[in-house]
Amino acid sequence: MASIAASMMKIWPFGTIRSLTLTTLGASALWAPMAMAQAAGAQAQSQPKEVNVYSGRHYNTDKVLYAEFTRRTGIRVNLLEGKDDELIQRLKSEGSGSKADLLVLVDAARLVRAQQENLFRPISSRELNKDVPANLRDPGGRWYALTRRARPVMVNTTLVNPRLIRTYADLARPELKGKLCLRNRASVYNQSLVADELVRRGTQSTQLWLRGLVANNQQPLFTSDTPMLRAVGQGQCGVTLANQYYLARLLQGDNSADRALAQKVRVVWPNPTHVNVTAGGVTRSSRNPDGARRLLEFLASPTSGEGYAEANNEYPLRGWGNNPTLRSFGTFKASPVSMEKLGQRNREAVQLMTQAGWN
Amino acid sequence: MICLLALLPLLNLFRQALLSGEAAPLALGLNGADQIRGTLVLVLGEGVSGAVLGTAIGWLTAMCRFPGRRWLRIAQLLPLAVPAYLLAASLIDWGSYHGLRIHGIGWTIALMTLANYSYVVLLSTESFGISGRRLLEASRSLGVGPWLSFFRVALPIALPAVGAGVALSAMEVVNELGAVRLLGVPSLSAGILDRWQVDGDPRGAALLSLVALAIVGVLIAAERQLRQRSRRWSLSGSSQQEPLWVLQGWRAGLALLVCTVPPLAALLIPGLWVLEGWQNLSTDAFGELLPLAARSLGLALAATGITLAAALLLAVVRRWCPRPALQQLSFVAGLGYAVPGSVLALGLVILGGPLALSPLLLLLWGYGDRFLAVSKQGLDAAFERLPPSVDEAAISLGQSWRGVLHRVHLPLLRGPLLVGGLLVFVDVVKELPLTLSLRPFDFDTLAVRVFQYASDERVGAAMAPALLILLFGLIAAVALIPSLERR
Numbered sequence: 025m026a027s028i029a030a031s032m033m034k035i036w037p038f039g040t041i042r043s044l045t046l047t048t049l050g051a052s053a054l055w056a057p058m059a060m061a062q063a064a065g066a067q068a069q070s071q072p073k074e075v076n077v078y079s080g081r082h083y084n085t086d087k088v089l090y091a092e093f094t095r096r097t098g099i100r101v102n103l104l105e106g107k108d109d110e111l112i113q114r115l116k117s118e119g120s121g122s123k124a125d126l127l128v129l130v131d132a133a134r135l136v137r138a139q140q141e142n143l144f145r146p147i148s149s150r151e152l153n154k155d156v157p158a159n160l161r162d163p164g165g166r167w168y169a170l171t172r173r174a175r176p177v178m179v180n181t182t183l184v185n186p187r188l189i190r191t192y193a194d195l196a197r198p199e200l201k202g203k204l205c206l207r208n209r210a211s212v213y214n215q216s217l218v219a220d221e222l223v224r225r226g227t228q229s230t231q232l233w234l235r236g237l238v239a240n241n242q243q244p245l246f247t248s249d250t251p252m253l254r255a256v257g258q259g260q261c262g263v264t265l266a267n268q269y270y271l272a273r274l275l276q277g278d279n280s281a282d283r284a285l286a287q288k289v290r291v292v293w294p295n296p297t298h299v300n301v302t303a304g305g306v307t308r309s310s311r312n313p314d315g316a317r318r319l320l321e322f323l324a325s326p327t328s329g330e331g332y333a334e335a336n337n338e339y340p341l342r343g344w345g346n347n348p349t350l351r352s353f354g355t356f357k358a359s360p361v362s363m364e365k366l367g368q369r370n371r372e373a374v375q376l377m378t379q380a381g382w383n
Numbered sequence: 384m385i386c387l388l389a390l391l392p393l394l395n396l397f398r399q400a401l402l403s404g405e406a407a408p409l410a411l412g413l414n415g416a417d418q419i420r421g422t423l424v425l426v427l428g429e430g431v432s433g434a435v436l437g438t439a440i441g442w443l444t445a446m447c448r449f450p451g452r453r454w455l456r457i458a459q460l461l462p463l464a465v466p467a468y469l470l471a472a473s474l475i476d477w478g479s480y481h482g483l484r485i486h487g488i489g490w491t492i493a494l495m496t497l498a499n500y501s502y503v504v505l506l507s508t509e510s511f512g513i514s515g516r517r518l519l520e521a522s523r524s525l526g527v528g529p530w531l532s533f534f535r536v537a538l539p540i541a542l543p544a545v546g547a548g549v550a551l552s553a554m555e556v557v558n559e560l561g562a563v564r565l566l567g568v569p570s571l572s573a574g575i576l577d578r579w580q581v582d583g584d585p586r587g588a589a590l591l592s593l594v595a596l597a598i599v600g601v602l603i604a605a606e607r608q609l610r611q612r613s614r615r616w617s618l619s620g621s622s623q624q625e626p627l628w629v630l631q632g633w634r635a636g637l638a639l640l641v642c643t644v645p646p647l648a649a650l651l652i653p654g655l656w657v658l659e660g661w662q663n664l665s666t667d668a669f670g671e672l673l674p675l676a677a678r679s680l681g682l683a684l685a686a687t688g689i690t691l692a693a694a695l696l697l698a699v700v701r702r703w704c705p706r707p708a709l710q711q712l713s714f715v716a717g718l719g720y721a722v723p724g725s726v727l728a729l730g731l732v733i734l735g736g737p738l739a740l741s742p743l744l745l746l747l748w749g750y751g752d753r754f755l756a757v758s759k760q761g762l763d764a765a766f767e768r769l770p771p772s773v774d775e776a777a778i779s780l781g782q783s784w785r786g787v788l789h790r791v792h793l794p795l796l797r798g799p800l801l802v803g804g805l806l807v808f809v810d811v812v813k814e815l816p817l818t819l820s821l822r823p824f825d826f827d828t829l830a831v832r833v834f835q836y837a838s839d840e841r842v843g844a845a846m847a848p849a850l851l852i853l854l855f856g857l858i859a860a861v862a863l864i865p866s867l868e869r870r
Contacts, residue, residue, distance in 0.1 A: 076824060082835035084671075102824040105835060109580040110725070110820055117732040121739070123824075137583070208567060210577075244486045247567050250840040251479030258482045270840060277843070279660060281480060336839075 074100045075315040078115060079128040080108035081302060085335035093322050099315045108134045115143050120309050125316035128170070128304040131212040133219070135167050135303050136367025144305035147317050155324045156341055159362040160301055167305030169341060169363065170323050171333040174268050174299050174356060175217050177292040178253060183262030186292045192221060193229075194294075195263065196236025203262030204240040205252055209377045213249075213267055213300060218373040219366045220298045220359050227376070234380035245383060250274065257285030272337035272349040293356035301363055302338070392730030392752065393722060415587075418574035419594055421488070425568065426553045426598065428492035429499065434549045436496060437503020438541070440642050442533060444504070445511040446519070447628045449635035455642040459504045460863060462649035463806070464856015466813040466830065467498040468561030469849050470649070472837045473656035475565055480659060491566045497649055498562075499555050503548030505802055506761060510544035511537055529628045543606070543767075547760045550606040554599055554720050554756070560816065561834065571595045572723045579729070592726055596718065603714065653853065657846055669847060671832075676851050679828040682818070683811040683855075686750035690807045691800060693751060694758035698766050699788060702774075717756035724816030727753060731821060742823040749817040754810050758803030765799035766792075805863050812855045829855075 079086070082105045090101035106114070108129045115122055115138070127143060129135050138144060144166035152161070152168050160169035177195065179186045184203055188194060195204060207214055222230045243261070246252040249270040255261045274286035304323065306316040323332055324341065333340045337347060344355055443449070444456040471485075471494055478485040522536045538545075563570040571591055579588035630638050697713045719727060727749055735745040769792070777787045793800075815830050822831065829848040836845035 082839055104822070104824045105827070106819055107838070109576075113580045113729065114732060114820060117729060141583075210564070244484065245567060247486075247565050248475075248840050250842075251475055254479040255482070255484075260482060260484075273841070279843075281659075 073098065073315075074102055075125045075312055075319050076102045076123050077104065077126045077128060077319070078111045078124045078307075079103060079105050080111060080130045080134075081105065081128060081336070083335040086332065089323065089328055089331050090319075092328065093319055096322075097315075097318060099312075099318065101319065112138050112141065112143065115307060115309075116141050118309070122307065122309040123311075124307050125310040125312050126304055126319055127307050128302065129167075130302045131300055132216050132363040132366035133212060133370035134367075135162075135301075135305075136364060136370070138305070139164075139166050139367075143308055145308045145310065145313060147306050147313065147320075149317055149321055151321045152317075152324055155321075155326065155329070159360060160341060161303070162305070162364060167303045168320060168324055169301035169303040170320075170329060171302045171336070171338040172299050172341060172358075173301070173336075173338050174293075174297050174358070175213055175265055176268060176297055176353075176356065177263060177294055178256055178266050178271060179263045179290045179292050180256045180259055180261070180288055181290050182288075183259060186290055189263070189292050189294065191294045192217070192265075192298070193225075193233055195265070196233050196240065198236075198240075200240045200263060202240070202242045204237065205243055205255055205261035205264040206237065206241045206245055206382070207249060207252060207265070208245040208247055209374065209382045210247075214265065214382075215370055215373050215377070216300050216366050217265065217298045218377055219369040220361050222369050222373050222376070223361045223365050224296075224359065227372075230373075231376055231380065234376055234382060238381045253289055254282070254285050257288045259288075268339075268350065268353060269337035272347070272353075275349050276337070291353040293354065295357050296359040297356040299339075299358045300366070302332075303363070388748065388752070392727060392734050392749075393719065395730055395734050415574065415591065417569040418571050418591070421563075421569040422557060422571040422595070422598065424488060425491060425495065425563070425570065426556050426602075428488070429495045429556045430549050430553050432492065432496045433500040433503055433552050434545055436641075436645065437500040437548055437552075438507050438538070438545050440500070440645070441504045441507030441541070441545075442511060442537065443638045443642055445508045446537070447529070447630050447638060449630040449638045451639060452642075455639070455646075456508070457860065457863075458646040459501055459508075459642070460805075460860035461501075461646040461857065462497055462499075463501045463809050464853055464860060465498060465649045465653060466561075466815075466833075466852065467495060467555075467559055468565065468815070468837070469833065469852070470494050470498055470652050471562035471565045472842070472845070473653045473849075476842050477652070477656045477659065486567050488568050491563060491568045494562060494566070495552075495556050495559065497645055499552035500645060502551040502555075502806075503545055505806075506544040506548040506551075506764065507541050509761075509798065509802070510541040510764075544764055546606040547764050550602045551757065551760055553602050557595055557599055558720075558723055560723065560725070561837075571598075575723050576725050579726070588726070592722060596722065599718065599720070603717065607714070650853075653849065656842075657850065660843060660846070671827075672847055672851060675827060675829050675832055675848060676855075678826060679812050679830065679852075679855065682746065682750070682828065683808045686747055686754065686811045687804050687808045689747060689751045690754050690758050691804050693755055694762050694803060695800070697755075697759060698762045699792070701763070702766055703784065713759075717759055719752035720754065720756035722753075724749075724753060724814065725820060728817050728820035731817075742821055743826075746817060746821040749821055750807075750811055750814065753814070753817060754807045757806045757810060758800075761799040761803045761806075762796065765796055769795060801863060805859050808859050809856050812852055812859075 077090075087103070090103065094100055104111075104124070108131065111127065111129070112134065115124055115127060118124075127138060129138060139162060144162075146165040148165055152165075156168045160172070161167065177189050177192070179189065184200065188197060188199060209215070218230065218234065221233060225233070246255075249266040250273075252261070252264050253266055253271055253274060256264050268291065271286055271289055271291065274282045277283060304320050306313050306320065310316050322328055326340065326342070330340050330345055332338075333345060334347060337350060339345055339350065344350060440459055444452055444459065471491075474490075474494065475485045518536050518540065519532055522532045527535070558572055559570070560572045560576070564573055571594060575588045575591045575595065578584045578591060697716060701710060701713050731745045731749050735742075740748075773791060773795075774787055777791045778784075782790065813830055815834055818828055818831055819834065822828070827835075829852050832848040833845045833852065836842070836848075
């Protein structure tokens with residue numbers, strides 16, 4: 025290393041290019057101590073009074089909950105928010121050196137993927153077993169759901185009679201040809217919904233159903249839910265599949281045009297309705313598994329869990345919560361399929377979607 | 384050393400990917416062919432339209448006089464400040480209010496052209512301004528009109544610079560992730576990430592990365608070929624300022640239109656969106672804007688310093704030791720630009736883990752690796768126009784090599800250095816995948832926030848940080864005015 029530094033000094037005459045890089049080097053010089061402080065901070069993170077969270081959620085209200093946890097327990101929460109797939113990959117690459125204690129992910133398939141990568145450590149907690157219904161947690165205690173989200177059918181009643189739709193299977197009815205809009209295959213919400221059908225109805229029915237869906241959808245696939253809901257409100261589409269919180273958000277927003285569009289969209293609950301989760305688990309590499317478990321228990325408890333769900337217009341683990349917008353949507357019968365099963369059938373679901381031409 | 388630093392994460396990554404022992408057969412996968420086709424069509428479409436638009440604007444603003452020319456010249460920098468993913472997200476959102484579907488390859492090419500044509504303008508303007516003038520004056524004195532002068536004289540001279548600009552913008556296109564995903568176009572960058580992260584198939588991802596690398600390799604090689612074919616020395620940059628041709632009447636109007644529409648569109652797309660959705664503007668996130676902005680700014684400044692220093696070193700070494708091996712190495716060092724940011728990030732994570740490097744150091748390393756090509760491209764082109772006789776004269780006058788660098792090269796290369804620095808600065812402020820994957824705990828930046836909010840489809844919350852990114856870009860562009868004007 026020393027010889028490299030010496031040769032660097034030879035070919036990199038700091039003095040002579042001073043005039044050029046004065047400002048930028050100055051900035052770097054300012055930066056270096058910060059970087060070192062950061063490194064020192066990283067060292068200190070092994071102290072048990074901290075819990076490091078990798079989270080796929082990005083809500084400022086989450087931070088209020090974390091602060092409340094710190095107030096109650098004295099355990100500081102350090103947060104790194106990112107995209108779920110990226111966090112899984114990062115944790116995997118960091119291996120046993122990772123500083124993360126708790127991994128919070130959205131969607132069943134990702135949870136199972138992280139579990140298969142052996143990123144979680146099993147924990148046993150009477151509180152978690154009490155607060156989290158059995159189909160919403162890993163039987164091995166590696167992850168526990170924190171909130172629920174549903175993917176119902178959304179209908180523009182001037183174009184489509186809501187009575188036509190009692191199950192997801194009805195979306196393949198020929199009467200809906202040209203009226204159905206869909207988000208693309210890359211959406212994990214659609215993947216998990218198809219996995220749900222796959223578990224409940226078997227491969228062959230699902231294949232047929234998917235072909236019907238693709239035939240009914242005659243527009244380019246959407247890449248996000250919100251523009252799709254606007255299209256339903258505007259009458260470009262008659263019916264679609266979207267997570268409930270996107271509609272709730274439009275209804276609660278300050279934008280009057282959005283509210284007017286959203287009011288034209290009606291939620292139709294298929295029986296049963298597909299449900300997905302946000303869930304968390306203590307990481308394999310955690311240096312403070314006890315603190316991480318306590319944070320998990322705190323987030324899953326009915327009182328604070330409601331806050332976690334509220335942030336994104338999601339449903340708590342049991343019941344329907346007190347969110348007035350969600351209450352106005354009515355109630356539904358949730359699919360009994362466990363998150364674990366959804367995750368396990370994900371790959372198959374994606375293959376079937378690809379074969380059916382759902383791009 | 385720099386090359387080694389630049390290449391280490393990538394080599395290590397490929398080694399890991401290919402030796403990972405998984406027996407999966409090496410195949411492009413279900414969508415591989417679509418993704419390659421998508422990226423190729425995008426690169427071609429954007430390359431052609433960007434070259435035409437950028438060269439036309441570069442020529443008009445450098446060589447012709449029409450009302451507003453001076454301002455419009457600076458305005459061409461504005462699109463650089465607007466991240467492509469922000470353009471795509473705001474246009475899609477705005478369109479969905481009005482029942483307009485923004486979707487597919489055509490829109491993507493249009494948006495990518497808008498986001499990247501400035502590279503061509505910047506580099507071609509410089510070339511028209513510096514090297515072409517004397518020859519153009521000569522051709523003019525021989526009675527050749529502006530069109531012929533442009534095609535016979537100016538264009539051949541500017542071709543290397545145009546090529547360099549197109550190569551830069553095409554690399555941005557190969558790498559673009561957010562915008563192409565939002566617009567529903569299959570692309571290599573998305574394919575690489577999905578193969579790696581979702582399918583758990585690092586070998587497949589490495590294979591797709593190699594395809595992306597090959598595309599960029601071709602781009603860089605083509606640009607170098609062009610440059611070598613039309614190498615000319617020139618020093619006459621600062622001789623005079625006045626444009627050669629005065630445009631009047633409809634010609635001036637047309638020139639005005641061509642030069643106004645793109646920068647205006649780049650501002651209006653997010654601008655209209657903010658204007659229509661201002662009711663959605665979320666104020667509860669205002670408190671975090673200051674730390675977010677400070678981090679973005681600090682990272683961008685530090686990365687600019689590192690990258691410029693590295694690029695200058697490489698360019699100087701290339702000039703003074705014209706050994707082929709060194710030339711190749713310096714070429715290869717720029718390849719970091721070609722690799723999708725998220726792949727580079729993974730390489731750095733794998734490399735940095737065992738070394739226990741601070742995440743911030745890794746992040747700066749990543750920025751340096753990724754954006755070296757941006758500052759190098761303009762610098763190399765400028766160095767090539769500088770006749771070797773300048774160095775020889777300086778040395779014969781008793782200057783040491785340091786003296787030559789300090790008293791000859793740096794003053795002469797101020798322009799390209801500033802331009803390179805600005806591009807890196809703006810790129811880092813916009814940069815997403817590296818920052819997202821490598822930042823430490825509680826260290827979000829503006830771009831990270833915009834992306835997180837936008838990917839949650841919470842457009843209102845994304846607005847304030849997005850506006851700040853725009854503001855930084857504008858400030859950087861304004862900072863460049865004196866240097867552009869002096870020339």
